[in-house]
Amino acid sequence: MKIQLNGESKEVQAADVLALIAELGLEQRLIAIERNLEVVPKSQYAETALAEGDHIEIVHMIGGG
Amino acid sequence: MSDDTLKVGSYEFRSRLIVGSGKYKDFETTRLATEAAEAEMITVAVRRVNITEAGKENLLDYIDPKKYVILPNTAGCFNAEDAVRTLRLAREAGGWDLVKLEVLGDTETLYPNVVETIKAAETLVDEGFQVMVYTNDDPIVATRLEEIGCVAVMPLGNPIGSGRGLANPFNIRVIKQRAKVPIVVDAGIGTASDAAKAMELGADAVLINTAIAEARDECLMANAMRDAVRAGRAAYLAGRMPKRSFASASSPTDGYFWT
Numbered sequence: 001m002k003i004q005l006n007g008e009s010k011e012v013q014a015a016d017v018l019a020l021i022a023e024l025g026l027e028q029r030l031i032a033i034e035r036n037l038e039v040v041p042k043s044q045y046a047e048t049a050l051a052e053g054d055h056i057e058i059v060h061m062i063g064g065g
Numbered sequence: 066m067s068d069d070t071l072k073v074g075s076y077e078f079r080s081r082l083i084v085g086s087g088k089y090k091d092f093e094t095t096r097l098a099t100e101a102a103e104a105e106m107i108t109v110a111v112r113r114v115n116i117t118e119a120g121k122e123n124l125l126d127y128i129d130p131k132k133y134v135i136l137p138n139t140a141g142c143f144n145a146e147d148a149v150r151t152l153r154l155a156r157e158a159g160g161w162d163l164v165k166l167e168v169l170g171d172t173e174t175l176y177p178n179v180v181e182t183i184k185a186a187e188t189l190v191d192e193g194f195q196v197m198v199y200t201n202d203d204p205i206v207a208t209r210l211e212e213i214g215c216v217a218v219m220p221l222g223n224p225i226g227s228g229r230g231l232a233n234p235f236n237i238r239v240i241k242q243r244a245k246v247p248i249v250v251d252a253g254i255g256t257a258s259d260a261a262k263a264m265e266l267g268a269d270a271v272l273i274n275t276a277i278a279e280a281r282d283e284c285l286m287a288n289a290m291r292d293a294v295r296a297g298r299a300a301y302l303a304g305r306m307p308k309r310s311f312a313s314a315s316s317p318t319d320g321y322f323w324t
Binding site: 037061 | 085086087088089092095108109110111112113114116119120123124125130135137138140150153154155157158159225226272274275
């Protein structure tokens with residue numbers, strides 16, 4: 001299905017957030033995920049299904065003042 | 066001074082120098098300078114992961130969240146909604162509840178948008194965040210932010226990254242005199258004397274990024290800032306002498322053996 005991932009359109013195989021992280025090769029540590037403007041708690045990655053057109057944001061910490 | 070700790074919300078620190086982690090040439094320099102500053106709290110920004118660079122090393126591989134209190138910021142947010150979103154994500158990422166709220170007004174001055182800052186502070190305090198809030202050097206606004214429940218108020222010394230020192234030392238002092246929460250001078254510190262001056266005025270801490278990151282020798286400047294903050298704090302606690310219009314001899318004026 002096609003989702004909006006970090007502002008870009010992307011075709012993904014994953015059906016849920018946990019699978020999406022695996023598909024992208026991301027570590028779960030110290031990232032956070034928002035699905036359609038709602039934070040997805042880490043404990044609910046597996047239960048959070050993805051739907052066509054979802055807006056997903058995946059963020060982490062970088063240097064800043 | 067060993068028991069002179071900085072209490073911010075439920076946290077307690079020995080260091081009164083908070084550092085930022087932006088603008089460094091690499092992560093290793095960030096780590097070394099942060100150690101040289103003997104800081105215990107370090108700000109970080111929240112940004113999109115670069116999906117195409119998964120597995121690349123991260124700032125927090127160098128700045129250990131078990132060793133430092135990580136202070137996520139809302140840098141780059143120009144409205145309350147984006148700031149709240151950012152900090153909700155930061156809390157989920159690392160469990161951090163102590164946060165630095167800054168809502169900016171425009172890209173040229175980076176001055177705070179106080180109206181949006183107040184809106185965001187209300188929401189974040191309601192949601193259980195411990196909010197350290199960047200704001201103008203305005204005593205009325207500082208009091209308002211304290212009333213909302215912010216755990217520290219952080220007036221600017223001068224615009225972010227300007228290195229121009231304290232524009233309005235009198236307001237910093239007034240803000241401090243009226244506050245019950247810690248006052249942190251955030252932004253504008255350019256060199257060690259600026260940091261010492263802020264501490265002498267009674268600031269409880271200073272937050273420094275650019276002055277260290279853009280120094281020719283980052284670690285040496287971090288040492289200098291560490292020492293300046295300690296010296297300024299000691300001078301504040303010691304209580305400075307009064308200023309006089311005329312001289313006051315340091316040696317006794319009696320017992321002269323010449324005429």
